[in-house]
Amino acid sequence: GITRRYNFEVKMQNVTRLCQTKSIVTINGQFPGPKIVTREGDRLEITMVNNIKYNVTVHWHGIRQLRSGWADGPAYVTQCPTQTGQKYVYKFRVADQRGTLFWHAHISWLRATLYGPIIILPKHGVPYPFPQPYKEVQLFLYLSSDYCTTHYVDAFKLKVKPGKTYLLRLINAALNDELFFSIANHTLTVVEADAIYTKPFRTNTILITPGQTTNVLLTAQNHHPNASFLMAARPYATGPATFDNTTTAAILVYARDPSQKDTHTKLPLLKPKLPFFNDTSFAAKFNSKLRSLANSNFPANVPKKIDRQFFFTVGLGLLPCPKIQTCQGPNNTMVAAAVNNVSFVQPNIALLQAHFFQTNGVFSTDFPTKPPFKFNYTGTPPNNLMLSRGTKTIVLPFNTSVELVLQDTSIIGAESHPLHLHGFNFFVVGQGVGNFDSKNDPAKFNLVDPIERNTVGVPSGGWVAIRFRADNPGAWFMHCHLEVHTSWGLKMAWIVQDGKEKNQKLPPPPSDLPKC
Ligand code: C2O
Known part of the structure; x- marks a missing residue:
């Protein structure tokens, strides 16, 4: 493997979301933060410089950190926090994992705005155990209901072509909400969870808790150009919640075939049917369908004898x-x-x-x-x-x-x-x-x-x-x-x-x- 280096400057930045501008804690002024792309077997060196007035640490959520615990990041567990003006280089190797994870601040509530994706590609020449997608969509759904809205101002638009298959990497970076996620009129095939391949299964809705990541394949259907479908999330709560704060993650838009004239028809934005907020039976069914691939290439080494x-x-x-x-x-x-x-x-x-x-x-x-x-x-x-x-x-x-x-x-x-x-x-x-x-x-x-x-x-x-x-x-x-x-x-x-x-x-x- 090679060594990949990133510079993370923690700094305040004015960010506009949902028509509001706020000064928030960011890495390099970006929100969500920078995307780390690596390959299984590579080493990462992330130099973090703290230029805000609070203490900071960053955690690489889901990275195994084999014998590199000093780089794990939770404050007062594996490290003392990095103070204002200080820097710390997180050094670790990404071994025997591939898929989507994320990084986030791991001190007080700073992870509200300090987070970003980690993409671990398989080793060179090693294919996915599922059909190679046409595109790995450069969209990382931050199912953050902390920025919920019923206006689609900031909604990311994902353009798709009929018949093509896309890999969506879903990350629940919300502070406090377990979420249902669904795309109107489309079926999702779950292929990976927490950077582990799963037995593929089809579902209209996925369930994802804070801290979990899920990769799904999405095959675009034969819809009209400009046909638009909402990708939406809703908190899953078994308590007596009385609200329905469905939030928009993004919009799926079908591309216009350049060989055809645009018909200028205004198509309605279709909304998905999400399970009810307390649908425990859906949750139980979904969880029972999640199985690891457990084949000879990706064995499930479940401890059989327990100490x-x-x-x-x-x-x-x-x-x-x-x-x-x-x-x-x-x-x-x-x-x-x-x-x-x-x-x-x-x-x-x-x-x-x-x-x-x-x-x-x-x-x-x-x-x-x-x-x-x-x-x-x-x-x-x-x-x-x-x-x-x-x-x-x-x-x-x-x-x-x-x-x-x-x-x-x-x-x-x-x-x-x-x-x-x-x-x-x-x-x-x-x-x-x-x-x-x-x-x-x-x-x-x-x-x-x-x-x-x-x-x-x-x-x-x-x-x-x-x-x-x-x-x-x-x-x-x-x-x-x-x-x-x-x-x-x-x-x-x-x-x-x-x-x-x-x-x-x-x-x-x-x-x-x-x-x-
Ligand atoms: Cu100890 Cu994602 O956190």
């Missing part, structure tokens, strides 16, 4: 109100979020530094392996609302094979939680509604062709079982990709120890790693 099993509840709860504040919760409490009732507290120096240099007192290694009470989703009143705070981790010896059941509690609020794991892909071996049944559910796990990904939606009032192999030494964040829940503490970290061999150890930090 460690964990059961995590994810959801909201209450914390005692801090003295300096007034709180809205009952009995002087505040709403927070947690994993196994531990609301994560950000340390003052990065976990990875503390781990590497064996600094005591930064984090503890007693993160609970199961909830502190017998969890029962149907239990009334909710089993245990009270949370505790802590910077707790779980230490895994190198190459531990892990099975983790994530159970949504839905004690307060009813949303699914897109859980994202840094440093690994995992296999989604099972999912269901209600309580996870440890006696009967494991027998139904798919160990043959489960989808492999880096972010999974834990359904509201349901569970997901994942498996991964801890073959990447470092400190790895796992958190809800809804920004509001991350900020409330729905996060934890795994510490994966070095292996015995030289190529199983985390190298020392680069000399320009920012200091706290």
Whole structure:
């Protein structure tokens, strides 16, 4: 592979969207940010210079970062933030991944405007496992309902020719919304998710959580020149949402055949029928159709023998109100979020530094392996609302094979939680509604062709079982990709120890790693 270099200057820029001009945080003045195009096996060196008044870090979401944890990016997990005027070079290799990912800021809420696509092409001469598209559309759908509108002012127009097939790379960069996405009168063929090829399947609508990416093939039909079809997204919410904020992503327009006269007919813009905002049965069906390709070229290396099993509840709860504040919760409490009732507290120096240099007192290694009470989703009143705070981790010896059941509690609020794991892909071996049944559910796990990904939606009032192999030494964040829940503490970290061999150890930090 070769080394590809990018310069990322973090700077403020006036950007006009939806008829409003605002000064926002950007990379190189661009919004969305610059597109990184690389090839499997290449090295990336991205020099980030911070020219704004806030601290910044950037995360390369979904990049495995094999033994390059210092470049992963989450603030106070793998690095101290880059301060005003400082620079940091993110160096890593893109190995054994191909498809669409994205990068985004990983500190406070800066990812609202700091994000851009990462395109990983297959190695030279290696074809896609699906028909070569006529065009890989230079359109990256930022399904960001945070910029929703019913006016189509800024809508991107994708021109297509009848009969041709296009590859669309869809990225959910929204802060807080899981989305349905659909194109009026067109069928999509899903071929890749989170930079992993899938068994192709046809669908009118895709479901995509924040942090997920999906590649679809779209074949243009025999429509009239100028025929226009809306590509639209709508949040998926199982709670009592009463709004319908359908948002426009883009418009598909059929090209005029230059050999024919333009008939000047004004064709109506056709709108897609999206599932209802709380269509859980569509969501369950869609997720069960997602399977990894699992063939000899792209095997699914699902861990079969499990070394460690964990059961995590994810959801909201209450914390005692801090003295300096007034709180809205009952009995002087505040709403927070947690994993196994531990609301994560950000340390003052990065976990990875503390781990590497064996600094005591930064984090503890007693993160609970199961909830502190017998969890029962149907239990009334909710089993245990009270949370505790802590910077707790779980230490895994190198190459531990892990099975983790994530159970949504839905004690307060009813949303699914897109859980994202840094440093690994995992296999989604099972999912269901209600309580996870440890006696009967494991027998139904798919160990043959489960989808492999880096972010999974834990359904509201349901569970997901994942498996991964801890073959990447470092400190790895796992958190809800809804920004509001991350900020409330729905996060934890795994510490994966070095292996015995030289190529199983985390190298020392680069000399320009920012200091706290
Ligand atoms: Cu895309 Cu830790 O995040």
